[in-house]
Amino acid sequence: MQLIELSCSDRLVVEAGALFTGSSFIAGNHIRVHISDGKIEHIEEDNDQLIEPNSHKNCRVIGGDHLTIIPCFIDCHVHLALDGVSSSLEKQRINPLLLKDRLQDKLFSYLIHGIAAVRDGGDREGIGVACRGMVERMELKGPLVMASGKALRKNGGYGSFLGPGAAPGEFAQIIKRYAVEGSNQIKILVSGVVSFKEYGRVSGVQFDLKELSQIVQMAGDHGLKVMAHASSDEAVRLCIKAGVHSVEHGFFVSENSLQAMAEKGVAWVPTVVPVAVQNQGRPDGSYIKDRLVIEQTYRRQLRMIRCAQQLGVTIGVGTDAGAAGVQHGAGFWQEMQLFREAGLTTEEILTAATRNAAYIAGLEDTMGTIAPGRPAYLLVVDNDLSFESGQLPGIRYMIRPRPDAGAVSSSHSA
Ligand SMILES: [Zn+2]
Incomplete structure (x- = not known):
C-alpha cells in the first residue's frame, strides 16, 4: 500500500472501473476522480465527454480499470x-x-x-x-x-x-x-x-x-x-x-x-x-x-x-x-x-x-463520502470486496491531504 499525501499544489487523477461514493456504487468502465488542492474537483464517468489527453499534463495519473475507489x-x-x-x-x-x-x-x-x-x-x-x-x-x-x-x-x-x-x-x-x-x-x-x-x-x-x-x-x-x-x-x-x-x-x-x-x-x-x-x-x-x-x-x-x-x-x-x-x-x-x-x-x-x-465519529464534513468539493480521502483497492475472508485485500493506495495542509483538524475548538 502506498500512502499519497497531497499538498495544496498537487494535482492527481485516479482512474478506476468502479467507485463507491459512501452509500452506493457507480459502475463504469472508466471513472476518473480529479483531485487538486487536497479536494475532489470532479468525477468523470463513462458517458461524460472524454477529456482531452493534454489536460492530464503536469498531473500524476494512477489507478486502472481493474481497481475500485472507495472512501477511506x-x-x-x-x-x-x-x-x-x-x-x-x-x-x-x-x-x-x-x-x-x-x-x-x-x-x-x-x-x-x-x-x-x-x-x-x-x-x-x-x-x-x-x-x-x-x-x-x-x-x-x-x-x-x-x-x-x-x-x-x-x-x-x-x-x-x-x-x-x-x-x-x-x-x-x-x-x-x-x-x-x-x-x-x-x-x-x-x-x-x-x-x-x-x-x-x-x-x-x-x-x-x-x-x-x-x-x-x-x-x-x-x-x-x-x-x-x-x-x-x-x-x-x-x-x-x-x-x-x-x-x-x-x-x-x-x-x-x-x-x-x-x-x-x-x-x-x-x-x-x-x-x-x-x-x-x-x-x-x-x-x-x-x-x-x-x-x-x-x-x-x-x-x-x-x-x-x-x-x-x-x-x-x-x-x-x-x-x-x-x-x-x-x-x-x-x-x-x-x-x-x-x-x-x-x-x-x-x-x-x-x-x-x-x-x-463527527467527521461527516471531512470523510466518508466521495463527491466534488469534499476533502480527498480515498482508497484505491482491488475489485474483490467480498469481505468473506477477514483478510486484508489489495489496498493499492491511500490518498489523503497532508496532515499539515490545514484543510482538516480533529482538534477540539470549543
Ligand atoms: Zn471500548
Missing part, C-alpha cells in the same frame, strides 16, 4: 492506550519513549488497513488525547484521532481503567474539564461488561435516566456528543431516552430498542469482534471462557445487526481494538467479515465502514 475507512471505536493483550491499567503507565514507539506501531497498522481516522473510546491516563496531539504535530504518522480522553463513570462502577469515578454532583465540573482538556466527545460507561460465562448477563447499569439526560445536556452545552458504552437492553433503553449520539456494543439489545434507535437517530456501533475472538482459545490451546456462551452471544449480535440494518439504524464499524484479542487495524477487517456473516451486502458493509462511521 474509519474505525468508530478503538483504545489506542491498550495493546490487545490485556486491558490492565499497568500497561498504560509505560515509559513515554516506549509509549511513542508502541503508538506508532498501532497507527501504522491503521494506515496499512486503509483506516484514515479512529474514534478513541478513552483511557484513564489520557493517552488517546496525547496521541492525537502527536499525530497533529506530525511527531507520529497515523490516522486522524477523535479522542474521548478519560471516560465518565460513576464511583464504584465498571471501567476503572478507562476513567476515574465521579459522584453525581461532580458531572458538570468533570465534563467541563474534559472539554477544556480537549475531548472530541464524552465517553460514558452506562453498563458493565458482557459475561463470557453466563449467557445474557451484563454487569449493572451505573446511571439513572435523570443523571444520563443531564450528562447528555451538559456535554451538548460544550458542543460534545455522547458515546455510550451500553450492553443489556435496559442500558440501551436508558441511552435512547437520554438522547446519546451512539450506543457502543449494545449486546442483548431488543428489536423494540432498535426500532426506537432508528426513529430517534441514535447510532449503533455493535463491536462484535471483541466477543467473537474469545472463541479462538489461547496460544496454549486452553479455553478460559465458556465457548458456547460466547458463540451464542455473538451470533445473537449478528442477528440484531441484520435486524438493525432492516429497520434503518445507522450502524458503524467499530472494533474496540486494544481490548483483549483485538488487534489495531486488523480487527477492522474481522469486524467487516462478521457484518458479512450477519448477512449485510457489500454496499451495506461499506456504508457502515465509511459514511456512517464518519457521521458517528
Whole structure:
C-alpha cells in the first residue's frame, strides 16, 4: 500500500472501473476522480465527454480499470492506550519513549488497513488525547484521532481503567474539564461488561435516566456528543431516552430498542469482534471462557445487526481494538467479515465502514463520502470486496491531504 499525501499544489487523477461514493456504487468502465488542492474537483464517468489527453499534463495519473475507489475507512471505536493483550491499567503507565514507539506501531497498522481516522473510546491516563496531539504535530504518522480522553463513570462502577469515578454532583465540573482538556466527545460507561460465562448477563447499569439526560445536556452545552458504552437492553433503553449520539456494543439489545434507535437517530456501533475472538482459545490451546456462551452471544449480535440494518439504524464499524484479542487495524477487517456473516451486502458493509462511521465519529464534513468539493480521502483497492475472508485485500493506495495542509483538524475548538 502506498500512502499519497497531497499538498495544496498537487494535482492527481485516479482512474478506476468502479467507485463507491459512501452509500452506493457507480459502475463504469472508466471513472476518473480529479483531485487538486487536497479536494475532489470532479468525477468523470463513462458517458461524460472524454477529456482531452493534454489536460492530464503536469498531473500524476494512477489507478486502472481493474481497481475500485472507495472512501477511506474509519474505525468508530478503538483504545489506542491498550495493546490487545490485556486491558490492565499497568500497561498504560509505560515509559513515554516506549509509549511513542508502541503508538506508532498501532497507527501504522491503521494506515496499512486503509483506516484514515479512529474514534478513541478513552483511557484513564489520557493517552488517546496525547496521541492525537502527536499525530497533529506530525511527531507520529497515523490516522486522524477523535479522542474521548478519560471516560465518565460513576464511583464504584465498571471501567476503572478507562476513567476515574465521579459522584453525581461532580458531572458538570468533570465534563467541563474534559472539554477544556480537549475531548472530541464524552465517553460514558452506562453498563458493565458482557459475561463470557453466563449467557445474557451484563454487569449493572451505573446511571439513572435523570443523571444520563443531564450528562447528555451538559456535554451538548460544550458542543460534545455522547458515546455510550451500553450492553443489556435496559442500558440501551436508558441511552435512547437520554438522547446519546451512539450506543457502543449494545449486546442483548431488543428489536423494540432498535426500532426506537432508528426513529430517534441514535447510532449503533455493535463491536462484535471483541466477543467473537474469545472463541479462538489461547496460544496454549486452553479455553478460559465458556465457548458456547460466547458463540451464542455473538451470533445473537449478528442477528440484531441484520435486524438493525432492516429497520434503518445507522450502524458503524467499530472494533474496540486494544481490548483483549483485538488487534489495531486488523480487527477492522474481522469486524467487516462478521457484518458479512450477519448477512449485510457489500454496499451495506461499506456504508457502515465509511459514511456512517464518519457521521458517528463527527467527521461527516471531512470523510466518508466521495463527491466534488469534499476533502480527498480515498482508497484505491482491488475489485474483490467480498469481505468473506477477514483478510486484508489489495489496498493499492491511500490518498489523503497532508496532515499539515490545514484543510482538516480533529482538534477540539470549543
Ligand atoms: Zn471500548
